[in-house]
Amino acid sequence: MTETAQRPTLEAVAARAGVSRATVSRVVNGGDGVREPLVERVRRAVEELGYVPNQAARSLVTRRHGAVAVVIAEPETRVFADPFFALQLRGISKELTAQDNQLVLLLTEGRDDHTRVARYLAGGHVDGALVFSLHLDDPLPGLIRGAGLPTVFGGRPGWSDGDAGVAYVDSDNRGGAREAVRHLLGLGRTRIAHLTGPLDQTSAADRLDGYRDVMGEADPRLVVESDFTPGGGERAMRALLDRRPDVDAVFAANDLTASGALRVLREQGRRVPEDVAVVGFDDMLPVAEATDPPLTTVRQDIEEMGRIMARLLLRRLDPRTPEEPPAGVVLPTTLVHRASA
Amino acid sequence: MTETAQRPTLEAVAARAGVSRATVSRVVNGGDGVREPLVERVRRAVEELGYVPNQAARSLVTRRHGAVAVVIAEPETRVFADPFFALQLRGISKELTAQDNQLVLLLTEGRDDHTRVARYLAGGHVDGALVFSLHLDDPLPGLIRGAGLPTVFGGRPGWSDGDAGVAYVDSDNRGGAREAVRHLLGLGRTRIAHLTGPLDQTSAADRLDGYRDVMGEADPRLVVESDFTPGGGERAMRALLDRRPDVDAVFAANDLTASGALRVLREQGRRVPEDVAVVGFDDMLPVAEATDPPLTTVRQDIEEMGRIMARLLLRRLDPRTPEEPPAGVVLPTTLVHRASA
DNA sequence: GTGAAAGCGCTAACAC
DNA sequence: GTGTTAGCGCTTTCAC
Numbered sequence: 119m120t121e122t123a124q125r126p127t128l129e130a131v132a133a134r135a136g137v138s139r140a141t142v143s144r145v146v147n148g149g150d151g152v153r154e155p156l157v158e159r160v161r162r163a164v165e166e167l168g169y170v171p172n173q174a175a176r177s178l179v180t181r182r183h184g185a186v187a188v189v190i191a192e193p194e195t196r197v198f199a200d201p202f203f204a205l206q207l208r209g210i211s212k213e214l215t216a217q218d219n220q221l222v223l224l225l226t227e228g229r230d231d232h233t234r235v236a237r238y239l240a241g242g243h244v245d246g247a248l249v250f251s252l253h254l255d256d257p258l259p260g261l262i263r264g265a266g267l268p269t270v271f272g273g274r275p276g277w278s279d280g281d282a283g284v285a286y287v288d289s290d291n292r293g294g295a296r297e298a299v300r301h302l303l304g305l306g307r308t309r310i311a312h313l314t315g316p317l318d319q320t321s322a323a324d325r326l327d328g329y330r331d332v333m334g335e336a337d338p339r340l341v342v343e344s345d346f347t348p349g350g351g352e353r354a355m356r357a358l359l360d361r362r363p364d365v366d367a368v369f370a371a372n373d374l375t376a377s378g379a380l381r382v383l384r385e386q387g388r389r390v391p392e393d394v395a396v397v398g399f400d401d402m403l404p405v406a407e408a409t410d411p412p413l414t415t416v417r418q419d420i421e422e423m424g425r426i427m428a429r430l431l432l433r434r435l436d437p438r439t440p441e442e443p444p445a446g447v448v449l450p451t452t453l454v455h456r457a458s459a
Numbered sequence: 460m461t462e463t464a465q466r467p468t469l470e471a472v473a474a475r476a477g478v479s480r481a482t483v484s485r486v487v488n489g490g491d492g493v494r495e496p497l498v499e500r501v502r503r504a505v506e507e508l509g510y511v512p513n514q515a516a517r518s519l520v521t522r523r524h525g526a527v528a529v530v531i532a533e534p535e536t537r538v539f540a541d542p543f544f545a546l547q548l549r550g551i552s553k554e555l556t557a558q559d560n561q562l563v564l565l566l567t568e569g570r571d572d573h574t575r576v577a578r579y580l581a582g583g584h585v586d587g588a589l590v591f592s593l594h595l596d597d598p599l600p601g602l603i604r605g606a607g608l609p610t611v612f613g614g615r616p617g618w619s620d621g622d623a624g625v626a627y628v629d630s631d632n633r634g635g636a637r638e639a640v641r642h643l644l645g646l647g648r649t650r651i652a653h654l655t656g657p658l659d660q661t662s663a664a665d666r667l668d669g670y671r672d673v674m675g676e677a678d679p680r681l682v683v684e685s686d687f688t689p690g691g692g693e694r695a696m697r698a699l700l701d702r703r704p705d706v707d708a709v710f711a712a713n714d715l716t717a718s719g720a721l722r723v724l725r726e727q728g729r730r731v732p733e734d735v736a737v738v739g740f741d742d743m744l745p746v747a748e749a750t751d752p753p754l755t756t757v758r759q760d761i762e763e764m765g766r767i768m769a770r771l772l773l774r775r776l777d778p779r780t781p782e783e784p785p786a787g788v789v790l791p792t793t794l795v796h797r798a799s800a
Numbered sequence: 801g802t803g804a805a806a807g808c809g810c811t812a813a814c815a816c
Numbered sequence: 817g818t819g820t821t822a823g824c825g826c827t828t829t830c831a832c
Contacts, residue, residue, distance in 0.1 A: 175825035177515035516809035
């Protein structure tokens with residue numbers, strides 16, 4: 119381990135600039151109420167010594183950390199098989215660093231981790247938390263609320279009783295699904311199926327609701343539960359062709375599911391979109407553009423979701439912000455037309 | 460913002476347990492050299508008060524943070540179009556949390572960010588850094604070395620002069636490439652092409668070297684530079700078919716490139732693997748399994764790479780570890796046989 | 801406007 | 817073994 123050279127302290131800067139520690143502190147923190155010539159002297163001393171404030175000492179007194187935790191519960195490895203979180207993290211990171219906050223990443227792996235994470239959040243290491251909780255039965259959100267830390271959720275939390283008092287950011291899953299199904303209807307399709315995601319996740323449930331909004335009480339055999347994976351999409355598509363061989367359109371709950379469905383359709387000699395039109399959800403580029411044919415899909419702006427989550431939290435953390443009740447933010451989706459429908 | 464209730468301090472626990480702060484501190488930090496009955500009393504007091512140590516205060520005196528920075532330089536958005544980093548992060552996170560370290564994620568966006576990151580690393584917020592630097596001309600590694608922070612790199616750094624004194628973890632890109640090409644040779648193919656990645660990245664350069672190790676000075680028209688994307692793979696494949704229509708095998712520098720190549724081959728009526736055999740690299744599951752036909756590819760254990768990076772760094776951070784010179788760790792790859800070759 | 805001084809909560813010598 | 821004490825580097829009253 120490298121023996122790091124002794125870092126200069128406030129004291130050292132003060133000595134060099136010929137002022138008191140208090141003055142240096144003021145300058146370093148914005149310089150309000152310090153006369154110009156002194157500011158200049160201190161700035162130079164800081165520069166020459168390469169002074170960087172010690173964050174630990176600062177936090178000790180201010181009780182703020184300039185850090186936000188991002189908690190990603192990962193009940194399934196699926197999560198990491200797609201770039202979804204990477205994009206969201208990017209959005210979060212951009213917004214956070216723009217306001218000089220650090221991002222502490224907490225990945226959870228199964229139940230045991232929950233207490234670890236809860237302890238950490240309760241331990242006052244961070245000023246707030248951004249939490250991705252995917253499943254209805256996830257105990258994590260409850261633990262976090264218990265920690266009393268300002269929090270914004272990614273995706274509408276399923277456990278919430280009417281969303282009261284919960285801050286979250288989500289895509290308009292239901293509206294996007296409606297648009298997808300309407301597009302298929304507009305193509306003249308009548309036997310439109312839906313391959314769902316895991317229905318214990320609100321995103322999947324909302325997309326199914328959107329499908330039903332448009333289709334009403336369609337033949338229940340047209341709805342096949344799946345799991346957001348290509349393999350699941352294949353299985354669901356096979357089951358669907360079994361039950362309703364006359365299907366002429368498929369709305370898949372995400373692009374991965376759609377890619378599996380496409381493979382089965384090709385294998386069975388059905389032409390896309392001539393025989394069966396297919397629409398996905400997400401517009402996950404490497405997938406949606408790589409399928410054959412390229413996928414018509416509902417795009418959600420994932421990076422923007424991340425950015426807004428961060429912005430919401432930082433606003434709440436800022437003592438100058440007037441107290442307002444937490445609320446949900448729902449972002450619009452757009453249909454991207456490619457060759458599959 | 461929630462007004463957090465005053466957190467109990469060591470002092471409070473000491474008072475409640477009827478001992479000194481020092482004793483509580485000892486118990487909290489492992490309890491060595493404290494007699495059992497006292498340990499028990501302190502534990503109970505900690506429990507009852509819900510005491511959680513203040514990390515800022517602790518860091519201030521120990522000069523350790525129990526935190527490691529993960530720096531991901533992102534000159535291209537491509538990085539986030541595949542699950543590569545997500546997997547690596549997962550491995551890193553597992554190892555870090557297993558040893559009670561936090562993960563501070565630093566995503567960089569262009570040049571301006573470099574100074575920000577360098578400042579942060581120099582600022583003594585973290586005990587060490589894990590850095591992903593992808594490009595030959597990236598100034599970040601230099602800045603980081605300047606900060607004098609213990610560091611492990613992900614992927615062989617291209618700027619390194621003979622790898623001396625640099626700790627890194629990488630896959631055996633060159634060996635994996637050799638195995639891929641040999642497999643194609645074993646299939647009786649003779650006109651084996653290579654669609655490269657961006658050659659300013661060591662991974663891409665190493666794979667090309669591996670190809671050349673086996674193919675010697677093959678027709679240079681069989682090597683087409685590409686960029687690790689499906690679109691790039693398409694373009695490269697088209698160029699290749701132009702130059703050498705008689706090609707009977709393709710080794711693509713990664714699975715995304717291979718997926719683009721497959722699409723072009725299908726579109727041109729070439730059967731895979733009968734007319735042209737195709738091998739990829741990465742074994743990125745959602746891609747490799749989703750292509751048609753499924754991809755034979757060189758697997759690298761990305762999560763394990765992350766885990767080893769973290770382990771290496773933590774070992775170096777541990778004062779009990781005897782000082783040893785930094786070194787590179789190269790992980791083996793394995794060829795995964797599917798239908799494309 | 802500027803400086804002196806009092807801690808923030810903790811660990812680590814050093815006494816006992 | 818256990819307690820006492822002196823800081824770690826910073827912000828922030830409070831005098832001047």
